[in-house]
Amino acid sequence: MKRLENKIAFITGGAGGIGTACAERFIAEGAKVVVADLFGDAARKLADRLGPDAFGIGVDIGDEGSVKEGIEAAIKHFGRIDILFNNAALTNPASMTLDTDVVNIPMEVWNNTLHVNVTGSMLCCRHAIPHMAANGGGTILNTASGAGLAADVARVAYGVSKAGVIALTKYVATHHGHQGIRANAICPGPVVTPLSLELAGDMMTLIKRQMPLGKLGVPKDIAALATFLVADESEYINGEIITIDGGTMAHHAHVPDMQDYLKSQAKG
Numbered sequence: 248m249k250r251l252e253n254k255i256a257f258i259t260g261g262a263g264g265i266g267t268a269c270a271e272r273f274i275a276e277g278a279k280v281v282v283a284d285l286f287g288d289a290a291r292k293l294a295d296r297l298g299p300d301a302f303g304i305g306v307d308i309g310d311e312g313s314v315k316e317g318i319e320a321a322i323k324h325f326g327r328i329d330i331l332f333n334n335a336a337l338t339n340p341a342s343m344t345l346d347t348d349v350v351n352i353p354m355e356v357w358n359n360t361l362h363v364n365v366t367g368s369m370l371c372c373r374h375a376i377p378h379m380a381a382n383g384g385g386t387i388l389n390t391a392s393g394a395g396l397a398a399d400v401a402r403v404a405y406g407v408s409k410a411g412v413i414a415l416t417k418y419v420a421t422h423h424g425h426q427g428i429r430a431n432a433i434c435p436g437p438v439v440t441p442l443s444l445e446l447a448g449d450m451m452t453l454i455k456r457q458m459p460l461g462k463l464g465v466p467k468d469i470a471a472l473a474t475f476l477v478a479d480e481s482e483y484i485n486g487e488i489i490t491i492d493g494g495t496m497a498h499h500a501h502v503p504d505m506q507d508y509l510k511s512q513a514k515g
């Protein structure tokens with residue numbers, strides 16, 4: 248039996264880099280997938296490519312009416328929702344570029360980022376949970392980020408929003424576990440997608456130096472972890488925040504410099 252046989256998954260940001268890889272993997276594991284994305288045409292195009300086990304819809308997670316309609320459309324199409332994967336985030340490069348530090352960030356960028364990433368994920372939980380509870384339970388997976396665990400050179404709003412997603416996960420896990428609903432979050436490190444290359448470019452190579460495995464993450468790495476965390480085999484994991492970054496956050500900041508220093512001493 249496949250790991251997600253007979254499961255119905257609702258993936259927000261499903262048309263993006265990581266969302267697409269997860270939609271493909273969930274379907275390969277036997278699930279039916281609702282690809283929900285701000286860009287409805289992209290979501291429908293992807294669903295057409297994935298076949299009858301996929302259903303594409305336009306949903307703005309920052310708009311409660313749109314979320315409610317999207318969840319209802321998904322239930323009408325596939326009958327229920329077993330898995331909510333809150334993967335969408337405000338990743339628009341124009342906004343990300345203005346997301347700097349607390350002194351300089353435009354308030355509009357701060358507010359939009361927190362609204363989409365935290366409130367948007369909360370709204371999807373708010374409208375999916377009653378259906379899941381009525382069906383005896385379900386699984387929620389939220390995408391946070393390493394940026395929610397430690398500060399980066401910029402993107403204060405993004406980091407704070409992802410810390411909010413981490414807290415949201417723990418509250419949902421605590422409040423809805425008794426209804427058979429569990430919630431976990433993943434914190435990816437840098438993952439190679441068209442968007443991350445556009446935003447970070449050469450910096451991705453610098454970051455690689457911090458990675459004990461010496462390689463950047465790719466969307467299928469995230470899809471493998473997501474599949475495990477939404478499948479029944481992880482049914483006793485609830486309220487956990489799981490980092491997936493090749494070991495980047497496992498060491499002190501000075502380690503790569505110290506390793507270079509020790510190598511130079513050994514040579515001398």
Ligand SMILES: NC(=O)c1ccc[n+]([C@@H]2O[C@H](COP(=O)([O-])OP(=O)(O)OC[C@H]3O[C@@H](n4cnc5c(N)ncnc54)[C@H](O)[C@@H]3O)[C@@H](O)[C@H]2O)c1
Nearest residue numbers: 260262263264265285307308334335336338392435437438
């Ligand atoms: N790529 C990375 O390096 C990385 C690292 C850590 C965390 N993440 C997180 O992983 C998730 C997926 O990121 P990605 O790299 O695939 O980015 P992406 O930009 O390729 O995908 C994000 C998707 O979310 C959609 N979206 C944006 N706003 C939305 C809204 N209001 N309603 C519905 N959909 C909306 C976009 O249209 C897009 O398809 C995000 O939560 C991101 O913060 C990514």
